[in-house]
Amino acid sequence: MTDENTLGGRLARYARVGTAMGGLAARLAGERYLGLRLERAEHAAELRTALGGLKGPLMKVAQILSTIPDALPQEYVQELSQLQADAPSMGWPFVKRRMAAELGPGWQGRFRSFERTAAAAASLGQVHRAVGQDGRLLACKLQYPDMQSAVEADLRQLRVIFSIYQRADRAVSTRQVHEEIAARLREELDYGLEARHMAVYRDMLADVEGVHVPEVVPELSTRRLLTMTWLDGRRILDFVRTEPEARNQIAMNMFRAWYVPFYFYGVIHGDPHLGNYTIRPDRGVNLLDFGCVRVFRPGFVKGVIDLYEALRTGDDELAVEAYRSWGFDRISKELVEVLNLWARFVYAPILDDRTRQIEETNSGLYGRETAEKVHRRLREVGGVEIPREFVFMDRAAIGLGSVFLHLKAEINWYRLFHDLIAGFDVRAVSERQTAVLSRHGVPLPA
Template sequence: MSENEDNRFGGRARRYVQVGSRVGALAARLAGERYLGLKLDRAEHAEGLKQALGGLKGPLMKVAQILATIPDALPKEYAEELQQLQSNAPAMGWLFVKRRMAAELGPDWRSRFAEFGQEAAAAASLGQVHRATGKDGAELACKLQYPDMQSAVEADLKQLKLAMSVYERYDKAISTKRIYEELSARLREELDYELEARHMALYADMLADELGVHVPQAVPELSTRRLLTMNWLEGSPLLSVTGHDPEFRNRVALNMFRAWYVPFYFYGTIHGDPHLGNYSVRPDGSVNLLDFGCVRVFKPSFVEGVIDLYKALRDGDEELAVHAYTIWGFENLTKEKIDTLNLWARFVYAPLMEDRERQIQETNSGMYGREVAEKVHAELRRLGGVAPPREFVLMDRAAIGLGSVFLHLKAEVNWYRLFHEMIAGFDVRELEKRQATALKAAKVPAAA
């Protein structure tokens, strides 16, 4: 299928109509509240928006999930509702599956499997997964992309830009320009299942020594740009283990921590979508990583900046904090803005500051970081706002997403020791070498 066919005008036009009415209503009602003094029941409106997006499938639902965990990218009422969007959209039917599989593997596609499940094992925002058995008896997972997804992405991104711009007109605390640029780049990448297969290989390499983390292996001869076949990993949903004993829950939390931060601190790479549907838990407490569409590679200096900011907060070194924010890409920062950003940083780094076992958040808030984020947001608005760099978006997303996971698990871990074991002997030049070697082997592009 050609690029033009894949992103054809008709597909975009249908998506504009389908999505535009919902996003347009959001924009109009928010504008009416702001500029005309109209009263808006945000809780009711947010519930309606969630219902509309949840029935759409596609990238806008995924963006909503991501935005809901980035502090203050959306009003509180919308974030709370959109966080409930899970990877359980209604699956496409068997006739659709047969057509799509034939388009990807040819008309004799069924002869290439011993068995192929007609019912989807999971359905998400951009595609659905079917369980299958290979000719060699191997248990497989076949991730099949929905049709017209490139058209859907381009249409949804235009509508998202509109919604963000309207929100920013009445609340200038956070500039959304770079957030939009980052989300756009990552969403377009998620359409390329060949790239996701390379991400999977990269993670298998980076986590090869982590016995508590499992990564599937792609089956190239049964994969295309829109079909990704991999070995099936058995496991239970994370929420199903929250009733286990504390030792088990802490073991799961430890494995999750290492699954995300070994790649970051040793290879400058992060899994940008720690969503509940993207991993499962084995009976021994080890975890399966299941989705590699949203992977972010950072320049080694960015990782160094993360460690420098920790040291700056620990030692009260204002100059080092300025240096760290500058490395990250923040611009035109005044002392007041830095002090305000540090409020958020101190919250994120707090569990790493104390050499003791503790929960990731020791407040009564049900949403990880919400109270601190609201205070930071109000102060940034007073100071004229900031423009978060693109790299900050998914890093923050990962920190908040993982924090939420650890809250669900009620894990009590010595985060201080985990972190210090990981950064002991950190050398940015060594990271640069390791990263270059791993990216080259997996054929994954370096950070731009």
């Protein structure tokens, strides 16, 4: 690992970022109180330059923000999305020390083989292929050192970014957005919790055709090391490039992998980007990462279906009830109209009973235009505070929609959705959720 990822290197980078942030904050204050003009696009580019040297958690946060509509202005999203989340992988000396810290000095004897070079490197850790003593192919996900202090420092920087933004634009309060991102990012550091999440997903999806989840190897796992069975597969876009006729089947498998846990158990995979899935030769989907999992109150799930019915039938009172169930407050008629603009964009593919591509109403250009219109209207009605539970539901739905956009699948999404929610009963969701979470030691939602 390079010096830039040592604690000293990180502190030096924070000093550089802090200086840059101070200058940006001063310019924003000048615009607000002295009437000095600030070019937002130029400011966003400077922000990216200031943050560009940071690796690790803050880059994961930047990815998250780029898929939460109106968390930041579009100029900021465009710049932050260019930041690279891939951290340099740890070299073998670091790996040996980290593995010894997790499994003890004789750790290599617990494997038949362990590959020295990482198979994948990400923002919080890296993955090594190995073979267990029982002959199973394994994936060992090893967390980088000092990540807890790095996450806390990066979350402080995120608060600064949000405060800079809010001084310039009060259309969306980011207080609960920060709280939710902080909670999920801290959870991602606990590989013991991720192991339990993985077990929950194996349970929930055990009878779902075309979806596969790795099995945790508990005796080779700790809070900072997660060992699981290796699932062979190819990246989604690589697969469909050579087998384009597989697009629809892969999309339907992805739909079930994400929405069966949500509508039957109130659980979502909060990080649905292309890198977290691979495709098997039979077109089945492998789910590979369970660090960002969100559990919802069953009433929240009911609100998702209620809002769908409200949009379909034009029932504004039901829409208000749905938004309140999600945690929105001070709901006026004008605010409901604005929120419905975004909701119609998100729900559009399932409002139309016909075979179609997601891109018809959910393209990036249309989404950007819709988000800008919503943002403008939110300023007019006095702004809104995004509830915590809503943050990752919206982010995950948009992220999954982006996967479907890449696939260019042509499916009757309306029928898929209606088949899934037929006979929906919020009490049954509550009972199933309690049973599966309790079985694997995952806390119930507050």
